[in-house]
Amino acid sequence: MSSFFPLEFAGEQWRLLTGIGVGFFFGFSLERAGFGNARKLAGQFYLNDMAVFKVMFTAVLVSLTGVFSLSAFGLLDLGQIWISPTFIWAQVVAGFVLGIGFVMSGLCPGTSVVSVASGKLDGLVTVLGTFFGVLVFTLLFDKMAWLRSLYSAGSGEVILLNEIFPFTFPALCLIMTVILAALGAFIGAEKLEKIYSKKLGRGPLSPADRPRMKYYVLGPLFLIALAAAFYDAPAVQDPPPRMLVSVEPLSLAERLIAGDGNLHILDMRDAEAYGEKRLPGARLLGDLDSPGEYLERLAEGSTVLLYDQNLAPAEIPGTWPGGLNYLTLRGGFEAWQREVLTPSEAVGGSLEDQEFTRRQNQIAGYFSGTRVQSKAAAPPPPAAGGSKKKKKPAGGC
């Protein structure tokens, strides 16, 4: 099942074109927030205008709630969107240095573009500085080993924040926690603004600031995340394991004799055991480079039988494709040897039991190459009857 989002395009050029529209709103919202103005941005660090924190954190919360709620509702495939991989030391150092650059220039790479678009010369100079910094990095990259090792310092894996806790912490629960924390932080930020505006004699550059707005924004976000968390709850469990259907060695034997072309047998044992003795037509699982790919190539509806030395494997590996019938051999290869390859004596007294034993011995003969005559003796007294398909020589009852 594929999710509706992210959208798929007929060609990469159509996806690229969406950049114009998305970028437009990116630039427009930054401009309306006042982020084309370096003085307003810098206010964040003198505590008289905390707009950077408010805007940025609100945006992060909207995105978090949207992304993870849509994913919980099954509308967005998280695996299909690009999530920044973690190169932790590169990001720690880069974040710190970029923060220093931010308070010096009053802009960041994104807001400097908006600053240029609003005609600000300091924005243009910041952009030129950014090009210079990137050029320095590019020129030094192959020369400085430390720069390369810093650049790739970290695992490079996609690690989500909720995964770093020593306990299970569903993403949506973490997001709700962050929303509540943000509410406290916003209230604190507004208090700081008041205090430092007085000290500096200059308040936020957005006079029509309605602080109540944060409740109207954070409230619905919290409720959406809550609804998604409840909707998601049953789906959080792993899908139930697909169980292998167990077959009796004898019925498998019958099927082999009948010549079932859609039956594919995989031997889970090691190569040595496989080389010694195996089920007719079995392939060694360990020989397949990728069992998943091998199975994908089989016709829909084919039957795959999996067996081990003595235990029957219980679950189908999660990576194996659906659309196939998976079977396992009850009792594994040992049971096959014991029950199919070894001729047995009838233990039951009924005609049915005797017929069964005869058939079994025919099968044993078929696979071992010799015809074995049943040594079935005269029927025991009826009282001993009752075993239906028990065929162990030491049967009894």
Added chain:
Amino acid sequence: MKPKNYWNPYLAGVLLGLTLLAAFLVAGQGLGASAAPKRLVALGCESISADWAHSNGSIAKYFEGEGGHPLKNWLVIEVVGVLLGGFIGAVSAGRLKGEVMRGPRISVRGRLIYAFAGGALMGLAAAIGRGCTSGQALSGGGTLAAGGWAFMMMFFGGAYAVAWLVRRQWT
């Protein structure tokens, strides 16, 4: 014409957040601003020495792939949109004006020196960290990426650490 007021920061944040969400839903990736300079620098290097650019460890990847042109990239197109959106926004709010934004105690020249130095540091940092405030803090933060959150914290940490030293510029 007197410039319009800036928007309420929480409302501006909602529009910015919805834009970021739209980027993920439509294009499958977040917003960014430093990819464009990186790729333009790569293109500039290629025009000077193609061999050097194609073997450089940090930019060679921009030339790979079919029709691999450094500017044929969603983030580059998106920055064109940012210029457009910023311009329309500034014009419609009466804020399009050639000027230098600075505090009352610093000269234009001093302000521009700071701007260039800060820009250079940010360019270097964005290259090291594979993204800037947009790509790491906003887009990484908005998808719960652990590295994006670390970047965001350190970003505020770095800025507050030196804010007092450069206060003459702003206050």
